[in-house]
Amino acid sequence: RASVGPKYxxxxxxxxxxxxxxxDGPVLVLAGAGTGKTRVLTTRIAHILSQGRARPGxxxxxxxxxxxxxxxxxxxxxxxxxxxxxxxxxGTFHSIGGRILRTHAELxxxxxxxxxxxVDDQVRLLKQLLQAENIDDKRWPARMLAGLIDGWKNxxxxxxxxxxxEAAMFANGKGGKxxxxxxxxxxxxxxxxxxxxxxxxxxxxxEHPDILRQYQQRFKYILVDEYQDTNVAQYLxxxxxxxxxxxxxxxxxxxxxxxxxxxxxxxxxxxDESTDRDSGFDAAHRPGMTVAAxxxxxNICCVGDDDQSIYGWRGAEVDNILRFEHDFPGAKVIxxxxxxxxxxxxxxxxxxxxxHNEGRLGKTLRTEDxxxxxxxVTGSWDSEEEARGIGEEIxxxxxxxxxxxxxxxxxxxxxxxxEFEDRFVTLGLPYRVIGGPRFYERAEIRDALAYLxxxxxxxxxxxxxxxxxxxxxxxxxxxxxxxxxxARKRRIPLFEAxxxxxxxxxxxxxxxxxxxxxxxxxxxxxxxxxxTAHTDLAQIVLDESGYTEMWQKDRSADAAGRLENxxxxxxxMEEFENLQGFLEHIALVMDRDGEAEEDAVSLMTLHSAKGLxxxxxxLPGWEEGLFPSQRTLDEQGRAGLxxxxxxxxxxxxxxxxxxxxxxxxxxRIHGTWSTTIPSRFLDExxxxxxxxxxxxxxxxxxxxxxxxxxRFDDMEAFGSSYSTPGWQRAQANRNRGQGxxxxxxxxxxxxxxxxxxxxxxxxxxSSR
Ligand code: ATP
Ligand code: MG
Numbered sequence: 141r142a143s144v145g146p147k148y149x150x151x152x153x154x155x156x157x158x159x160x161x162x163x164d165g166p167v168l169v170l171a172g173a174g175t176g177k178t179r180v181l182t183t184r185i186a187h188i189l190s191q192g193r194a195r196p197g198x199x200x201x202x203x204x205x206x207x208x209x210x211x212x213x214x215x216x217x218x219x220x221x222x223x224x225x226x227x228x229x230x231g232t233f234h235s236i237g238g239r240i241l242r243t244h245a246e247l248x249x250x251x252x253x254x255x256x257x258x259v260d261d262q263v264r265l266l267k268q269l270l271q272a273e274n275i276d277d278k279r280w281p282a283r284m285l286a287g288l289i290d291g292w293k294n295x296x297x298x299x300x301x302x303x304x305x306e307a308a309m310f311a312n313g314k315g316g317k318x319x320x321x322x323x324x325x326x327x328x329x330x331x332x333x334x335x336x337x338x339x340x341x342x343x344x345x346x347e348h349p350d351i352l353r354q355y356q357q358r359f360k361y362i363l364v365d366e367y368q369d370t371n372v373a374q375y376l377x378x379x380x381x382x383x384x385x386x387x388x389x390x391x392x393x394x395x396x397x398x399x400x401x402x403x404x405x406x407x408x409x410x411x412d413e414s415t416d417r418d419s420g421f422d423a424a425h426r427p428g429m430t431v432a433a434x435x436x437x438x439n440i441c442c443v444g445d446d447d448q449s450i451y452g453w454r455g456a457e458v459d460n461i462l463r464f465e466h467d468f469p470g471a472k473v474i475x476x477x478x479x480x481x482x483x484x485x486x487x488x489x490x491x492x493x494x495x496h497n498e499g500r501l502g503k504t505l506r507t508e509d510x511x512x513x514x515x516x517v518t519g520s521w522d523s524e525e526e527a528r529g530i531g532e533e534i535x536x537x538x539x540x541x542x543x544x545x546x547x548x549x550x551x552x553x554x555x556x557x558x559e560f561e562d563r564f565v566t567l568g569l570p571y572r573v574i575g576g577p578r579f580y581e582r583a584e585i586r587d588a589l590a591y592l593x594x595x596x597x598x599x600x601x602x603x604x605x606x607x608x609x610x611x612x613x614x615x616x617x618x619x620x621x622x623x624x625x626x627a628r629k630r631r632i633p634l635f636e637a638x639x640x641x642x643x644x645x646x647x648x649x650x651x652x653x654x655x656x657x658x659x660x661x662x663x664x665x666x667x668x669x670x671x672t673a674h675t676d677l678a679q680i681v682l683d684e685s686g687y688t689e690m691w692q693k694d695r696s697a698d699a700a701g702r703l704e705n706x707x708x709x710x711x712x713m714e715e716f717e718n719l720q721g722f723l724e725h726i727a728l729v730m731d732r733d734g735e736a737e738e739d740a741v742s743l744m745t746l747h748s749a750k751g752l753x754x755x756x757x758x759l760p761g762w763e764e765g766l767f768p769s770q771r772t773l774d775e776q777g778r779a780g781l782x783x784x785x786x787x788x789x790x791x792x793x794x795x796x797x798x799x800x801x802x803x804x805x806x807x808r809i810h811g812t813w814s815t816t817i818p819s820r821f822l823d824e825x826x827x828x829x830x831x832x833x834x835x836x837x838x839x840x841x842x843x844x845x846x847x848x849x850x851r852f853d854d855m856e857a858f859g860s861s862y863s864t865p866g867w868q869r870a871q872a873n874r875n876r877g878q879g880x881x882x883x884x885x886x887x888x889x890x891x892x893x894x895x896x897x898x899x900x901x902x903x904x905x906s907s908r
Contacts (some may be wrong), residue, residue: 148186148219153175159441159474163193163361166382166468169443170461172505173490174481178445178751181363182212184414184441185230186219194360196226197424202233202746208365208751211234229359233374237337241344244351248326248340257326257333262286263696265329269321273314275831280311283696289319293335294455296373299323313381321544328841338373345380360439366751367444367464377468382438383690440468445493446501450787452779462501472634477792479505481753483512485829486799490792492826495781515792515799517822520677522806523761527559530566530758530802537756537798544570546755548742550791552767554701555579555708556760557743562712567723570740576750580726583693584702585709589726591681594722595665599633608638611690613654619647626853635662661685674719678710701741704809711808746787749794760802761786762819765809788821 149157159169159180169177185201209231217223229236238256242489245252257265266282266289273315288310299320308314326332332340347350362382364370370378442464449458449500465471479487487507494500518776520526531841534547538731549560558579579585587610593603608623609615627637641647642656667680672680688706691699716722742754767788772780792799803818 145185147184148190152180152183153476153478155474155476156180156183159443159476160187162472162474163188163191164439164453164465166439166471167441167475168461168464168468168471168473169441170189170445170464170473170501170502170503171476172445172479173442173448173790174479174753175475175476175505176478176480176485177367177445178212179215180210180476181217181365181441181443183219184363185212185227185361186216187461188361189224190220196224196232197228198358198360199227199229199363200236200359200361201227201230202236202365202378203231204369206232206235206367206749231379232368234334234337237341237377238332240355241332241337241340244344244348247344247348247351248332248336249700250332250340251330253330254330254629255331256337257331261288261331262333265324265325266318269318270311273311273318275311275318278693281693281695283694283699285310285315285318287696288315289322290333290335291455292319292370292413293333293339294373296339296376298339298343301700329667330553335373338377342373342376342380343905345377352380356438362438362440364442365444366448367442367443368446368449368458368461369451369750370460371451372457375457375460378440382440382468386434404892411697446795447503448750448751448790450783450790452783475503477506477591479507480509481796482507482793483509483797485511485514486792486795486797488800488829489515489825490789492829493792493824494785494789496824497785498778499782513798514829515801515825516831516833517762517801517803517825518833518897519818520804522801523556523559523804523808526760526802526804527563530560530800531563531569533758533800534569535567542756543740546796547758548752548754548756548794549758549760550744550746550749550794552746552761552769552787553704554745555705556766558705558708558712560743562725562761564741570738571743572740574742574744579705579708582702582705584705588678588685588706588709589723591685591687592678592719593723594635594662595669595681596719598626598635598662598666601627601634604634604638607685607687608634608655608658611686613658613686614651615655615658617653619655622646624684656665669719674716674722675710675713677719682706682710707808716823734766746791750790753794753796755796756798756800757791758800758802759788760804761790762801762803762822763816764808764819765816766807767819767821770809785821785824800806 149160152160153176156176156179160183163184169180171177181201185199187278188199189196199213201209203212211226213227213230216227228239231239241248241250242252242254245254263282263286266285267277270277270280270282270285288306292306299316302316302319304313307313307319309315311317324620326336331827336863345355353590359381362378364378442461446458446461449456452458465473481718482490486508487505491505495502518529519530530549534544537547539545549557551560553559557573561571561573561579563569574578580589587607590600590603590606593600594607597603605620608620623634623637623641626641627634630637630640638655639659642652642659645652647655661684665677665684668680669677688703691703691706710841713719713722751903765773768781768784772784775781801822803822805816806813807816808814
């Protein structure tokens, strides 16, 4: 029995087995999608435990989402044949960092029951600070500052370390000072934001070597999944815990001349050498300097894939993985080349696509699986037809016995989901949205719907209360309380109470005036309803109420995405005869709340699909300006575009047996219909592995060789008959948006993904 080894090892190939069994010293598994990296990590933990190398509490294991952590625990139980007790240090960076911070809260001037703020709390707090400093929130929005602070924290920068050049980006150089007072406020409130969870760990480790040593000794083994998407703070945190020797000038073959995220760089940018960076830790991270600590390097095992680095826009540094050997001298680097997930055609298509990127290590991937079905590419007339076509394909898959659980739709931008959700509700097809709220549950959509509901039914108190002071019109809690009292006494709806109250002098003149205006507005909209198309009415309501403007003025990262969602909402109304019909449909969609579907189609963004796999994967919206996103097309240089391509690669490699790409010839982006151009990524797929199919949903598309059909014919040769280079096409495509996203900051696409991907990661905190 001993010679065969434990059962959990038996299915592994030799390289995987080596990665599992090399328990001493640093190990990097650098390998492509579906090669078993996550499986190796899980098996490695099983091996450590069953060999008695460490107890569950001595293994630090970092996953990208809480869901992935649960999954890993589950698998571990299966491998060992018994439920795993404990594993308190298996989780996301944030959950583990938060746990450590609670233990030493007093060292960060917090109490152990500190609250973790969400983004909205964060922004509210920053607004107060701006007010106190007499800084115009319109010119310098709190959300922008929140984004900057987040960025600094992702890079491990304390207030004193923010390069003055960057601090100058906000309120004429006050950025750094505001960051400092924000941190002070947090302490007073006994609160931390997500960035603090790691940053305060780093500070504590730096200032209290004894505590650091305690953790270094506790964690006999460190394991990290998705290492390509770690940011600088996470990297610094890992290095401290793993006792890595100091950084020296790193040279990564063909890639970097020197590490690009050492503190040194920030010093250089600011030209301010005198900022507080006297601690040994920072010094250790200056190129060319060494630190005294020289304990042997920890047993750290990181796994990742440079071709799947998709969070660069959020501060992740793919270079972390490329410099692993440098950071952990003597590291064993293991490459896995056999893909166990996908069929031949899918793997070939994915590999061919990613080969168009320049900045990559390059690797071979093979499968011993059969070729399977070719990747299909289907054009449709517009996004509605796309949704209909995919709906039909899913029903067809169901008929041949496929489980809905094994079907996923991966979109580039979250607003794309709306069309699918509507279609699935109509079809009665169970679905779940992973990693974020469903379209109609988003805050901005609920706000907009609330306006429409009050128009439709003045007695809808919940809706009225939701929007009475959104956007802000000086009708705060006190006013609402008064309306409630009034309504209760007279047994009338809030709206009627409002109508009555403005005739009295119970409210202060200002509040009274603005409530009177609101009541008058609703009366006017109700009258207009009789003579105006419901879609136009919705637009009018959003504009006249100031709601659109509220988001336009909001220069925060996610405002653009919200405006896009609002446009999408108005568009979705077109499919209904009138407001009443539309609202009934919504009620139906919303009614699914809390329904736990056993077998359901998964709907999510490409970003949140990382690490997952499904038998059947649908990839809609492969069009220039959507995927790749407009922002990356507008950008100088190819970094953004390459990240988009990696995202496409991630999407394709989620599929085990079927990958189905769709593009539409017409799509409404920023509220305007435009003719779209198929994504350049389609040109980059290998013709031999791809089959072009007819849309099954379609009327407008088929038959007569209209515009769409001829465009489709052009596609057939994939690139060769496409004489226009991608860049020119992008150029032509560029000017069509209506500026829903104004310049500066990032576009709406990523931010959607951001709120998505972060939610599973951060989710567990609310319960603490
Ligand atoms: P990604 O880069 O997408 O995260 P990964 O490298 O982490 O992929 P896994 O998810 O660990 O890959 O494995 C992909 C699939 O292949 C899983 O279903 C896994 O169970 C299976 N697999 C991995 N190794 C083997 C093996 N040796 N024998 C059989 N199946 C395997
Ligand atoms: Mg994985």
